[in-house]
Amino acid sequence: MGEFAAVQAIWLREFKVFTREKSRVISSMASPLIWMVLFGVGLNGRVDIATPPGIDYTAFIFPGVLVMSILFGSIFYGLYIVWDRKLDFLKEVLAAPVSRPSIFLGKVLGGTTDSLVQAALLLTVGALVLKLINPVFTGISPVGALLALPIVLLVAMSIASLGLGIGTLFDSFEGFQVIVSFLAFPLFFLSGALYPLEGLPAFLTVLTRLNPLTYAVDLLRTLLLPGYVAQISPALDVGVLVVWTVIMLGFGTVMFQRMK
Amino acid sequence: MPVIATHDLRKHYGEVKAVDGIDLSISEGEIFGLLGPNGAGKTTTLHMLATLQRPTSGSAVVAGFDTVKQPLKVRQRVGMVFQEPTLDSTLTGRENLDLHGRLYGVKGKERPGRIAELLKLVDLEGRADDFVKHYSGGMKRRLEIARGIMHHPEILFLDEPTLGLDPQTREHIWAYIEKMVAEQHTTIILTTHYMDEADRLCDRIGIIDHGKIIALDTPENLCASLGGDVVKLRMANPTTKPFEAMKFVKAAEIKGNEVLLTVEDSSSHLAEILQRSDGVQHVELHTPTLNDVFLKFTGREMREESGEGGFLADYQASQRGH
Structure with a gap:
């Protein structure tokens, strides 16, 4: 009972902080829109990716851009634990009669909630932008958008856990660029966010298939783009994402328990 | 308990x-x-x-x-x-x-x-x-x-x-x-x-x-464990003689031209001390603090x-x- 209240307390705190940092919400919207309009539109009609009629390149990358925004948002949310420790606020929480797994879970749920709010906003704004850019686009169905949210949840939960787990190892922000260069960017570029999975050189095929986010992007395309044919079976997509999320939750819990 | x-x-x-x-x-x-x-x-x-x-x-x-x-x-x-x-x-x-x-x-x-x-x-x-x-x-x-x-x-x-x-x-x-x-x-x-x-x-x-x-x-x-207050007397001819008979003086020593007395309840005995001593040029009364206690136990x-x-x-x- 006490543990549950503590999870709730930390969750609530994180969400409160999120709603107070309006600039963070706005900037989290800016980068996906820049990718769609300034990058996607530039390539519309110039890349031949054999998509069904009505899906231009901007629409094709939209699910990938959505995953990117959750990926970067969640990984930074997790790494932010370094800052919490620096500011000493975390001491108060770590001194409380609360188990480490509960503190971790509260943190993860807080980050996941932030991501779900961002994703809902982005799905709405993104759908409008896609329609504006390409009047032929059939549009994102409300059902598809709703079904996308559980996928966003899995991505947010797993990546926030990963970020929190890695964050426990750092004393300062100095190593962060390394994480961004060697973890966040590869996860993004190897997810098939910007190009189709078929016809890739062998090494990219292997790497994309090893990347759990590939399955999220594929599934989100299937849900959000009418007429798009899944490249991986949706059952496999869901299976991989669930297993990956469970592993990451385990990783984060262990790291939190080891943290002094 | x-x-x-x-x-x-x-x-x-x-x-x-x-x-x-x-x-x-x-x-x-x-x-x-x-x-x-x-x-x-x-x-x-x-x-x-x-x-x-x-x-x-x-x-x-x-x-x-x-x-x-x-x-x-x-x-x-x-x-x-x-x-x-x-x-x-x-x-x-x-x-x-x-x-x-x-x-x-x-x-x-x-x-x-x-x-x-x-x-x-x-x-x-x-x-x-x-x-x-x-x-x-x-x-x-x-x-x-x-x-x-x-x-x-x-x-x-x-x-x-x-x-x-x-x-x-x-x-x-x-x-x-x-x-x-x-x-x-x-x-x-x-x-x-x-x-x-x-x-x-x-x-x-x-x-x-x-x-x-x-x-x-x-x-x-x-503070009391230090034995009492310290009365510092600067004298022309420093001597501990006059104080030896006083019961409330726990210790007396000469340091240069000063006499240091460790005195119990110094405020009520200060007058008597001054009466009995000749040629006092300067008096200092020091009540022990925790710092003195620390100094006594650690030397620092x-x-x-x-x-x-x-x-x-x-x-x-x-x-x-x-």
Whole structure:
């Protein structure tokens, strides 16, 4: 009972902080829109990716851009634990009669909630932008958008856990660029966010298939783009994402328990 | 039945003996002070009592529970105010207290009333809904002290409660601590390297140096253990002769052109001393302070430096140690 209240307390705190940092919400919207309009539109009609009629390149990358925004948002949310420790606020929480797994879970749920709010906003704004850019686009169905949210949840939960787990190892922000260069960017570029999975050189095929986010992007395309044919079976997509999320939750819990 | 009892408590970081065998017994309702220079082991001792650090050896029973075997039970029964601020500056004062209450299992029905009571205790009612980032250092300290007792702990640990605060604010904080003890009946263990703070607040003081308690008693007894006040007489012909027959003169020695007398109850005997001595050019009366006590036991003055590294530094040190 006490543990549950503590999870709730930390969750609530994180969400409160999120709603107070309006600039963070706005900037989290800016980068996906820049990718769609300034990058996607530039390539519309110039890349031949054999998509069904009505899906231009901007629409094709939209699910990938959505995953990117959750990926970067969640990984930074997790790494932010370094800052919490620096500011000493975390001491108060770590001194409380609360188990480490509960503190971790509260943190993860807080980050996941932030991501779900961002994703809902982005799905709405993104759908409008896609329609504006390409009047032929059939549009994102409300059902598809709703079904996308559980996928966003899995991505947010797993990546926030990963970020929190890695964050426990750092004393300062100095190593962060390394994480961004060697973890966040590869996860993004190897997810098939910007190009189709078929016809890739062998090494990219292997790497994309090893990347759990590939399955999220594929599934989100299937849900959000009418007429798009899944490249991986949706059952496999869901299976991989669930297993990956469970592993990451385990990783984060262990790291939190080891943290002094 | 003591609320805190430690037995040969030790914390070693490799070769460094931060805490080197401490035996303490602290009773309910006491204000107990750990006084010592920076790096003496005060914070580490406090962290071990609050279950934040694991002792290398020895044991501590706090509020009836072993700190290593049942840390969560101990945590539920103690409050901790760290040396550095640990408030959430993105939240308001009221929200900080509410968060603490939730973490410590204070029931939802009870929280608003308890928060109002505490805000009143530390005179922050008017600023309760301002963000903590807009608080002054003294206000933050007050809020932290209030937060520390939010869940009705039996024991409150205060790590250097007035470090870095201006004299007036320190006075206020002391008054709040005294009020809190009077109204909430909390046992208080504080660390300090300020003599005046220890003298003003503490029922008993343990003087700690190099991880060991070197003296432990009431401030009065500690000072009295030095034998009395020191009367310094500068004389043309320094001699201890006239004072040898005086019962209240415990010791007499000549240092250069001065005679140093250790005198019991000096204020009532000063006139007699001056009457019997010839050619006194200058008189100085010195009442022993805790600093003199420290000097007597260690041969050193207490240094007054800035704060210790605290929790994270301890953590880093412990990481290096393993």
